[in-house]
Amino acid sequence: MNGPPRKPRLLLVTGMSGAGKSTVLDALEDMGWDIVDNLPADLLGDFVHGSDQCRTVPVAIGMDVRSRGFDPSHLRELIESIEGVEPEILFLDCSSADLMRRFDKTRRRHPLAPDRPAEDGIARERAALAPLRLAADSVIDTTDLTPAELGEELRRRFRTDREPVLTVVSFGFGHGISRTADLVFDMRFLANPHWIDELRPLTGNDRQVRDYIANDPAWAGAMDRIEALLTDWIPRYWTAGKSYLTIAFGCTGGRHRSVTAAVEMAERLRSAGFTPNVRHRDLGSAPNDRIEDRGGDAAVAGSRSELNR
Structure with missing residues (x-):
């Protein structure tokens, strides 16, 4: 006897700036997920369900310290308040040394340290996101992963059959x-x-x-x-x-x-x-x-x- 149909997945992709969020969202989109990046927190429910309130395709939302209304201590409560989906949080982490190398290579400024060394922003962000990391359903550390290896890891974790x-x-x-x-x-x-x-x-x-x-x-x-x-x-x-x-x-x-x-x-x-x-x-x-x-x-x-x- 078959049980009730599974609810579509709602995956909140978050974590350290520079840890690979864009790469993750691109990979999920290639796997058929609906995705959006840097969505303001107050628009989350509207995007998940749209106008028909009957979502069937899994959806991934990218949010980090740059997103309007981003509150690490309340994101779990926010995604669990959305009905009709199975919410989960994926936290992307990376060593501070490797993050500094990535910011230096891309010549981008850290969002929490626009006029200071990237090291300061990374430290502030890591402290601010500590509660969210603890609340995450899964953590992927991208320090030792190439983009191809990260994509392979995502395919294993988020394939549609959802086997362990x-x-x-x-x-x-x-x-x-x-x-x-x-x-x-x-x-x-x-x-x-x-x-x-x-x-x-x-x-x-x-x-x-x-x-x-x-x-x-x-x-x-x-x-x-x-x-x-x-x-x-x-x-x-x-x-x-x-x-x-x-x-x-x-x-x-x-x-x-x-x-x-x-x-x-x-x-x-x-x-x-x-x-x-x-x-x-x-x-x-x-x-x-x-x-x-x-x-x-x-x-x-x-x-x-x-x-x-």
Whole structure:
């Protein structure tokens, strides 16, 4: 027996200036959403329903500190007051350092600091938007995302079938921890292929690297335990209403162990009936002995190199 038809979605796209709001709205428009940017708050209800009061197409509204009537502490209440839609808030965030680079590159002035350095405006905006970030249904940090990767993330999250989105990510701690992860597994206890000359230029997508890591006595047991944990927890997240779950595997440089673990776990989860997406954040980074040293792997490189002999 089919339930009542779903209400169309009302997505409020907001967040830090320069974090990618225009890119998000363009991507949603390409997916068939009705969109409008910088709509005054008092016109929100009129735009959502128009004259017929019977909306069927999802709608995305871009609002930020430049929008007339923008009040971060009352936006949740405002969108929930609109009948006939399912409201949600998407907050776009980005590191302050990257935002400053973006403003410098585009030569635009920050809306909260027209006559002061962009850094001052970013700090003021981050403090003002803190309540809205906490109230958001989902947060996307665009610091490490290219426009193409952001578009892919949006398609996963806002496709029409609305299935829960499961993503498996690899990253390198030496480049900063994953900003989007819900669960993080640190794989730096495994043998590091970086210290094997013939494996250093390869990645976890290469069979030689995967075979080397699989020879570590800790590998199989660790992956079995992580798989058991995830296959138990993932359905519980869906039952609890979580729409997006990101599982991250980290190593030092983000090229070998984390990639191998992400690929292997995605394969295991598919076999278990899940449909994970896979993203390798730092796969394109160059091998770097200094980063690996900071991870503490150099000290044990000699003993670990014996694993494959």
